[in-house]
Amino acid sequence: MKMIEKKQKRFLVVSLLIPVILLLIFVVYPAINLIQTSFLEWDGISQVKEYVGIQNYINMFTNSPNLWLSLRNNGLYLVFHMIMIPIELSIAVMLNSKMKGRGIVKSIIFLPFVISGVGISYAFAYFFSPVNGAFNEILNVCNLDTFIRNWLSDPKIVNFTLIFVSIWRFSGYHVILFISGLKSVSPELLEAAEIDGANSLQRLRAIQLPSMALVMDFVLFDCIRGTLQHFEIPFVMTQGGPGYASSTFTLYTIDTAFKFNDFGMASTMAVAIMIMVMMIYLIKNMIPKLLKKR
Amino acid sequence: MRKSNIYLGIFSLVFLFLSGCAGNETKNETKNEGELDSNIKATLTFGTWDADSMKLYEELDIEGRFQELYPNVSLEIEEMKDDTEYFNAMKIRASAGELPDIMFNETVTLANFAEYLYDLSDTEAAKNNILADGYSVDGEVLGIPEKRQEEYVFFWRDQFEEAGVDVPQTWNEFVEISKKLQEYYGADNKDYMAIALGAKDEWPIYPLIENMPSGISGNGQYWNDMAKQDTPFEEGTDINIAYHKINDFFKTGVFGKDPLGMGYDQAFSIFMQKGAAMAMDSPIGLTAIKSEGIDTSNLESFYIPFRESEDDSLYLPVRGDFLMGITKNTENYELAKEFVEFYFSDAWYPDYISKLASASTMETVDKELDPVFESAERNSSNVVVYTYNGGDAEFQKLVTETRFDYKKLGAQMFEPDFNIEDVFTKLNKDWKKARQE
Numbered sequence: 001m002k003m004i005e006k007k008q009k010r011f012l013v014v015s016l017l018i019p020v021i022l023l024l025i026f027v028v029y030p031a032i033n034l035i036q037t038s039f040l041e042w043d044g045i046s047q048v049k050e051y052v053g054i055q056n057y058i059n060m061f062t063n064s065p066n067l068w069l070s071l072r073n074n075g076l077y078l079v080f081h082m083i084m085i086p087i088e089l090s091i092a093v094m095l096n097s098k099m100k101g102r103g104i105v106k107s108i109i110f111l112p113f114v115i116s117g118v119g120i121s122y123a124f125a126y127f128f129s130p131v132n133g134a135f136n137e138i139l140n141v142c143n144l145d146t147f148i149r150n151w152l153s154d155p156k157i158v159n160f161t162l163i164f165v166s167i168w169r170f171s172g173y174h175v176i177l178f179i180s181g182l183k184s185v186s187p188e189l190l191e192a193a194e195i196d197g198a199n200s201l202q203r204l205r206a207i208q209l210p211s212m213a214l215v216m217d218f219v220l221f222d223c224i225r226g227t228l229q230h231f232e233i234p235f236v237m238t239q240g241g242p243g244y245a246s247s248t249f250t251l252y253t254i255d256t257a258f259k260f261n262d263f264g265m266a267s268t269m270a271v272a273i274m275i276m277v278m279m280i281y282l283i284k285n286m287i288p289k290l291l292k293k294r
Numbered sequence: 295m296r297k298s299n300i301y302l303g304i305f306s307l308v309f310l311f312l313s314g315c316a317g318n319e320t321k322n323e324t325k326n327e328g329e330l331d332s333n334i335k336a337t338l339t340f341g342t343w344d345a346d347s348m349k350l351y352e353e354l355d356i357e358g359r360f361q362e363l364y365p366n367v368s369l370e371i372e373e374m375k376d377d378t379e380y381f382n383a384m385k386i387r388a389s390a391g392e393l394p395d396i397m398f399n400e401t402v403t404l405a406n407f408a409e410y411l412y413d414l415s416d417t418e419a420a421k422n423n424i425l426a427d428g429y430s431v432d433g434e435v436l437g438i439p440e441k442r443q444e445e446y447v448f449f450w451r452d453q454f455e456e457a458g459v460d461v462p463q464t465w466n467e468f469v470e471i472s473k474k475l476q477e478y479y480g481a482d483n484k485d486y487m488a489i490a491l492g493a494k495d496e497w498p499i500y501p502l503i504e505n506m507p508s509g510i511s512g513n514g515q516y517w518n519d520m521a522k523q524d525t526p527f528e529e530g531t532d533i534n535i536a537y538h539k540i541n542d543f544f545k546t547g548v549f550g551k552d553p554l555g556m557g558y559d560q561a562f563s564i565f566m567q568k569g570a571a572m573a574m575d576s577p578i579g580l581t582a583i584k585s586e587g588i589d590t591s592n593l594e595s596f597y598i599p600f601r602e603s604e605d606d607s608l609y610l611p612v613r614g615d616f617l618m619g620i621t622k623n624t625e626n627y628e629l630a631k632e633f634v635e636f637y638f639s640d641a642w643y644p645d646y647i648s649k650l651a652s653a654s655t656m657e658t659v660d661k662e663l664d665p666v667f668e669s670a671e672r673n674s675s676n677v678v679v680y681t682y683n684g685g686d687a688e689f690q691k692l693v694t695e696t697r698f699d700y701k702k703l704g705a706q707m708f709e710p711d712f713n714i715e716d717v718f719t720k721l722n723k724d725w726k727k728a729r730q731e
Contacts, residue, residue, distance in 0.1 A: 047409065125557070130551055131560070241554065242554050242708065243709065260693065
């Protein structure tokens with residue numbers, strides 16, 4: 001018995017060794033290094049690094065108005081992606097039924113997620129272009145030319161244009177995740193509920209949704225993490241402009257590091273976003289528990 | 295057992311942390327003086343973001359030519375998409391001590407990488423280069439410019455003639471003819487642009503926003519002088535005057551209906567299709583036009599007239615570009631130095647530069663000007679050339695502290711609500727504070 005236990009332990013140690021080493025090298029060490037750099041004044045090039053204590057953190061809160069503007073834009077992405085979740089779930093339920101042509105629809109919906117984000121962003125930059133842009137042409141053809149706007153350069157509109165592209169790109173992925181969650185629900189259970197007279201909405205609320213809590217949890221986490229770290233679509237389509245109107249937290253962090261050579265401050269921002277993602281996720285997990293207690 | 299695991303974990307973390315810190319130190323190879331064996335076996339590495347240069351390296355066989363001198367030396371040349379990608383990569387490599395043997399810089403980046411570059415003052419290449427001295431840092435030539443670059447306004451002569459406008463000689467004339475062209479052609483074509491810009495990318499604004507402050511007085515050290523002042527943006531300064539003029543110019547509508555909605559590639563391709571009368575660019579713009587097979591017999595150029603009166607001098611900023619240097623990370627300093635000498639010698643440079651649109655930087659190599667560039671000399675009077683400096687370390691430090699991003703600022707000038715006075719007030723305040731710190 002002891003022999004088997006020993007072998008089991010050895011097997012566990014051996015199989016965990018490589019992932020743990022990789023985790024230490026590629027996650028733990030860079031994270032420690034990042035935190036360490038956040039206390040330094042460093043241009044990213046020079047060999048001289050000056051320790052400045054929490055000065056970068058103070059500056060981030062008191063002297064970086066464009067950073068907070070960028071974070072507000074991330075918030076907009078988060079709100080709209082959250083609004084999309086029930087719609088994505090509805091599409092998933094629809095595609096999980098015995099609807100005709102669901103295979104093709106699934107492929108079409110999932111396709112934007114598979115295509116390179118940079119490629120999509122370039123395509124949409126031309127789609128919304130003020131000269132020869134397909135979107136404006138469509139509006140023209142439909143006699144809706146009064147709705148033509150500067151989609152990528154009006155500070156009041158630009159974020160919504162980018163959010164539209166982001167939703168187009170990521171919603172399909174969430175739909176596929178929801179479908180896989182729905183597929184995991186036992187058909188016997190659903191059949192029994194149907195025999196008992198439960199309608200499709202009741203089955204969704206009482207059986208399907210609780211059964212796919214894990215998938216829902218993952219989608220929510222993906223939304224929070226993804227929207228707070230959003231980068232490629234605004235980077236390619238607008239470069240965060242005009243001014244900082246469509247900048248995001250990550251985009252501003254990258255500008256701080258590479259355009260302004262302030263790697264110390266950029267590391268501080270990276271630490272902040274890490275903490276923010278963790279905090280929002282913890283709060284999200286705490287809310288259901290608190291509601292249950294009440 | 296558990297305790298020992300925890301100790302092991304802590305030990306691993308500390309070990310990784312310390313080894314990582316040790317890795318931050320840059321290799322500081324000492325140079326080996328003396329004769330170089332022509333049979334030396336080595337690989338020299340360098341990178342470029344100029345697609346035309348990359349093509350020429352292959353077409354003119356740079357490796358084969360260098361191997362005539364050093365048969366066992368191979369060249370590893372890396373091509374990057376653009377300068378942003380190149381310098382981002384170089385910053386990361388510098389901190390890891392992994393810079394290539396040979397490194398190209400721009401005038402703006404030279405000060406940042408100064409501590410990683412060897413002094414090349416004693417090379418023949420530096421001695422024969424007409425611009426190298428102008429970019430020396432503390433008396434050391436850290437980069438030898440391979441291209442001489444100035445900015446042009448390319449224009450279609452037939453459009454000017456049809457609209458009845460002449461080549462502008464002053465700033466006001468430049469604004470006026472742009473308005474006239476926009477009115478003339480914009481009446482029938484709502485997508486028309488008197489000047490194709492592509493301000494969404496921000497950098498295409500540089501011929502105005504970067505050059506005009508120094509172009510008013512012809513002071514190539516303008517940014518460096520600014521670094522010595524507490525409030526360099528106050529009324530009456532050249533930058534204040536220049537940015538007011540640009541701000542007003544950007545509000546005239548001569549850059550099309552939505553200049554911020556288009557990038558450089560799209561705007562420039564519209565110019566090539568004659569959907570715009572003018573486009574501002576370096577000689578690289580002409581290379582792009584020619585590579586598209588477009589007929590240039592009707593294409594001319596002029597220098598941006600920053601002056602107020604035709605009696606004043608038209609100051610033309612000239613910059614050295616692609617400043618070739620040797621990094622301190624190289625393990626083959628002598629060989630790298632030989633390569634620099636070869637690069638600017640008759641064995642390579644004349645053939646290479648003659649195929650590029652940019653002008654020669656070497657006293658020893660004359661290059662015939664393209665007719666399009668020749669027309670700029672003809673179209674602009676009283677031109678005075680000055681060497682433009684992208685800003686020393688002190689200026690770059692202030693840029694970091696104040697987040698003074700002139701290209702972004704230029705793009706913001708297209709916004710209807712943009713208030714330039716507020717920006718100047720804030721910049722003056724931040725600049726003063728940063729200098730005091």
